[in-house]
Amino acid sequence: MSALIRLTDVSKRYGDAAALLPTNLDIERGKTTVLIGPSGCGKSTLLRLIIHLIEPDSGSITFDGEPISTDNIDALRRRIGYVIQEGGLFPHLTARANVLLMTRHVGKSQEEMHGRLLELCELTRFSDQLLPRYPVELSGGQRQRVSLMRALMLSPQLLLLDEPLGALDPLVRAALQKDLKKIFARLQQTVLFVTHDLAEAIYFGDKIVLMNEGRIVQKGSVTDLREKPAEPFVLEFINAQRGVVLT
Amino acid sequence: MNSVRPALVGRGRRARRARPIGRFLLLLILFASICTANGNPVIIGSKKFTESYVLGEIAKRTLMDPGIPAEHRQGMGGTIILWQALRGGQIDVYPEYAGTITQEILKSDRSLSLDQIRESLAKFGVGMTEPLGFNNTYALVMRHSEAQRLGVRTISDLRRYPQLKIGLTHEFLDRQDGWWPLRERYALPQQNVIGIDHALGYAALANGSIDIKDAYSTDAKIEQNDLVVLEDDLQFFPKYEAVFLFRLSIRGDAIAALRRLEGTLDERRMIRLNAEAERTKNYTRAADLYFNRGAASANSVGDSFPQKLARWTLRHLQLAGFSLLLSVIFGIPLGIIASRGGPIGQLIIGFASVVQTIPSLALLALLVPLPFFGISVRTAIAALFLYGLLPIVRNTATGLQDIPRSLRESAVALGLSPFVRLWEIYLPMASRSILSGIKTSAVINVGTATLAALIGAGGLGEPILSGLNLNDHVTILEGAIPAAVLALFVQWFFDLLDRVLIPKGLRL
Ligand SMILES: Nc1ncnc2c1ncn2[C@@H]1O[C@H](COP(=O)(O)OP(=O)(O)OP(=O)(O)O)[C@@H](O)[C@H]1O
Ligand SMILES: [Mg+2]
Numbered sequence: 001m002s003a004l005i006r007l008t009d010v011s012k013r014y015g016d017a018a019a020l021l022p023t024n025l026d027i028e029r030g031k032t033t034v035l036i037g038p039s040g041c042g043k044s045t046l047l048r049l050i051i052h053l054i055e056p057d058s059g060s061i062t063f064d065g066e067p068i069s070t071d072n073i074d075a076l077r078r079r080i081g082y083v084i085q086e087g088g089l090f091p092h093l094t095a096r097a098n099v100l101l102m103t104r105h106v107g108k109s110q111e112e113m114h115g116r117l118l119e120l121c122e123l124t125r126f127s128d129q130l131l132p133r134y135p136v137e138l139s140g141g142q143r144q145r146v147s148l149m150r151a152l153m154l155s156p157q158l159l160l161l162d163e164p165l166g167a168l169d170p171l172v173r174a175a176l177q178k179d180l181k182k183i184f185a186r187l188q189q190t191v192l193f194v195t196h197d198l199a200e201a202i203y204f205g206d207k208i209v210l211m212n213e214g215r216i217v218q219k220g221s222v223t224d225l226r227e228k229p230a231e232p233f234v235l236e237f238i239n240a241q242r243g244v245v246l247t
Numbered sequence: 248m249n250s251v252r253p254a255l256v257g258r259g260r261r262a263r264r265a266r267p268i269g270r271f272l273l274l275l276i277l278f279a280s281i282c283t284a285n286g287n288p289v290i291i292g293s294k295k296f297t298e299s300y301v302l303g304e305i306a307k308r309t310l311m312d313p314g315i316p317a318e319h320r321q322g323m324g325g326t327i328i329l330w331q332a333l334r335g336g337q338i339d340v341y342p343e344y345a346g347t348i349t350q351e352i353l354k355s356d357r358s359l360s361l362d363q364i365r366e367s368l369a370k371f372g373v374g375m376t377e378p379l380g381f382n383n384t385y386a387l388v389m390r391h392s393e394a395q396r397l398g399v400r401t402i403s404d405l406r407r408y409p410q411l412k413i414g415l416t417h418e419f420l421d422r423q424d425g426w427w428p429l430r431e432r433y434a435l436p437q438q439n440v441i442g443i444d445h446a447l448g449y450a451a452l453a454n455g456s457i458d459i460k461d462a463y464s465t466d467a468k469i470e471q472n473d474l475v476v477l478e479d480d481l482q483f484f485p486k487y488e489a490v491f492l493f494r495l496s497i498r499g500d501a502i503a504a505l506r507r508l509e510g511t512l513d514e515r516r517m518i519r520l521n522a523e524a525e526r527t528k529n530y531t532r533a534a535d536l537y538f539n540r541g542a543a544s545a546n547s548v549g550d551s552f553p554q555k556l557a558r559w560t561l562r563h564l565q566l567a568g569f570s571l572l573l574s575v576i577f578g579i580p581l582g583i584i585a586s587r588g589g590p591i592g593q594l595i596i597g598f599a600s601v602v603q604t605i606p607s608l609a610l611l612a613l614l615v616p617l618p619f620f621g622i623s624v625r626t627a628i629a630a631l632f633l634y635g636l637l638p639i640v641r642n643t644a645t646g647l648q649d650i651p652r653s654l655r656e657s658a659v660a661l662g663l664s665p666f667v668r669l670w671e672i673y674l675p676m677a678s679r680s681i682l683s684g685i686k687t688s689a690v691i692n693v694g695t696a697t698l699a700a701l702i703g704a705g706g707l708g709e710p711i712l713s714g715l716n717l718n719d720h721v722t723i724l725e726g727a728i729p730a731a732v733l734a735l736f737v738q739w740f741f742d743l744l745d746r747v748l749i750p751k752g753l754r755l
Contacts (some may be wrong), residue, residue, distance in 0.1 A: 051660045077662030088657030089375075092675045102661050103672075134752035215542035 081151025582643020642684025
């Protein structure tokens with residue numbers, strides 16, 4: 001079975017600075033791939049290239065074998081869920097309206113969608129009592145659960161998560177990590193997960209992709225990274241977070 | 248008298264050549280003209296001062312008595328506006344002075360006989376009656392007591408008192424037979440010269456803020472305020488015999504009726520009519536006096552104050568409301584385009600900003616000579632519309648630009664189409680800013696709509712204008728207070744609207 005997403009020699013620069021050097025990467029089906037690396041190394045850039053918020057300067061990206069371009073991106077975006085650190089919920093819409101936003105534009109029936117909504121509430125452990133609330137009336141953790149429901153609403157083939165837990169306090173974060181992992185397993189979801197926290201990467205990652213200064217330094221399991229570091233930076237990065245890893 | 252300078256005529260002509268903008272405005276005007284359709288009565292115009300009002304009323308009665316339908320648009324502005332309106336066919340008749348025609352309209356530097364004037368006017372399709380009988384020339388006036396104390400009797404005597412303060416109407420300051428040539432002829436030394444509204448000038452003269460001002464020899468205020476006319480000992484001022492100008496194309500019986508007024512009004516009679524108009528604040532009644540009827544005739548029955556107030560307010564709301572609607576219809580799409588930045592966005596914001604820097608009076612004067620505008624409600628609405636544009640365009644643009652990038656990208660990443668993104672996400676999120684732009688526009692429009700009276704479009708500016716002209720504070724307040732209340736009401740109404748239109752999630 002081929003990879004769901006394949007990046008071939010994809011690069012992106014802003015003015016003189018390269019945000020992403022020519023990069024090759026496969027995202028495998030049914031697995032969670034974690035992108036990790038120091039701030040500014042190009043993780044978000046890579047995600048934004050996949051969902052076509054920005055266009056690559058060179059190279060190509062395929063989704064399920066189909067090259068992503070401006071022509072087919074609207075259809076493809078409905079097959080991809082995208083969650084960012086701040087949640088990206090629209091403040092003028094209730095939690096329910098945020099989650100159902102896309103469904104009105106893809107021609108699904110009301111009942112069907114209502115059923116799906118309750119299913120997602122249960123999956124993400126979000127109380128349906130809170131659905132009529134506006135984003136400002138929810139806690140950070142609740143907001144991220146709503147974002148996740150919105151991303152999962154149309155049963156996407158791919159879930160792109162850009163530091164979804166970055167803004168949460170440790171307790172809420174730990175609870176959500178647990179829930180997310182269960183959800184991914186239950187849905188056999190293909191996930192591309194960005195974090196700069198090594199412990200989180202190890203917890204989620206079937207495969208860890210370590211990036212630095214716009215390029216991929218090493219891919220593999222955490223054991224690979226620890227025992228066969230491709231270059232000194234890998235150990236440097238691991239050691240800097242050792243305290244966290246050991247717990 | 249008024250503040251429209253000859254220089255504006257040149258600007259008006261240039262504006263006519265600005266095609267794309269012209270066409271854009273034309274479209275609006277088509278829209279606006281729907282509400283201003285009327286029959287074809289003879290339209291009489293008058294300038295913004297008592298005597299012109301009274302002559303306008305006399306012409307109206309003269310036409311209506313034999314059954315010719317006539318309308319009087321009072322106090323539309325100065326010579327250039329009236330002349331352009333006559334040429335453009337927005338009015339059919341207005342009272343003018345032979346000297347003004349020679350100097351300001353025909354721009355001749357020598358004096359012309361009445362026949363020469365008539366011949367020149369015919370080229371414009373305009374006819375002229377014989378003189379009505381009085382000569383209303385310019386004059387310089389001074390407080391009687393002051394003149395006696397200093398021993399000033401003629402304009403030449405002023406040379407001895409360089410410290411005297413002079414306040415002149417803007418028109419007199421700019422006329423070819425006005426201040427600068429007069430000063431040169433008489434070698435006057437006074438440096439302290441200011442421009443001031445005609446009616447306010449009398450108040451300034453009375454309280455000593457100025458010592459000398461310009462006036463017309465038939466001005467009733469000369470007697471009322473105990474002023475003296477300084478003798479024009481070098482015969483500088485040309486003769487200003489009053490006549491009616493009319494379009495040669497109007498119905499023959501109307502011309503015949505106007506001609507019956509020739510030679511029937513001497514100076515004393517005109518002063519009396521002017522004095523009556525200023526005393527009673529009622530031009531129609533002064534005109535009745537001309538027809539020797541003390542009793543009010545059918546069309547001079549004055550409305551009661553509540554009736555007038557209702558009429559003014561309604562018209563005011565129509566002007567402000569209709570122009571606001573246009574500002575919203577055009578302003579929001581322009582703001583959306585402007586929010587994308589780039590040269591086009593800058594052009595839009597730039598255009599709206601420039602329009603707003605044009606003084607409102609000048610904007611009206613610029614629009615009047617354009618085809619389709621003229622002296623009409625349309626012009627007032629177009630000017631108000633243009634004024635209302637900037638706050639809406641700017642607030643729409645900034646409201647959209649202020650949406651965080653992460654939220655814009657979330658909308659894109661969801662796969663929503665551009666239209667849905669705009670309509671369901673971006674515009675609601677910018678609604679607070681857009682509505683506050685509309686509110687600003689509405690308040691500006693309600694305030695600026697008072698100027699519409701200058702071009703005869705009515706509204707609460709009407710009492711303000713005639714009050715200013717008569718130096719009658721009560722009449723001014725009759726318009727000014729309701730206008731202020733209206734502005735407060737509009738503010739309150741939009742505050743209420745905020746609560747209905749801004750999504751709840753943005754108000755928490
Ligand atoms: N719109 C932009 N214009 C210019 N430079 C940009 C832009 N977006 C990103 N960059 C630059 O590209 C580089 C990679 O940015 P990116 O957002 O991918 O980093 P990141 O790995 O997600 O970092 P973080 O962990 O802090 O989110 C950075 O140096 C950033 O400054
Ligand atoms: Mg990032």
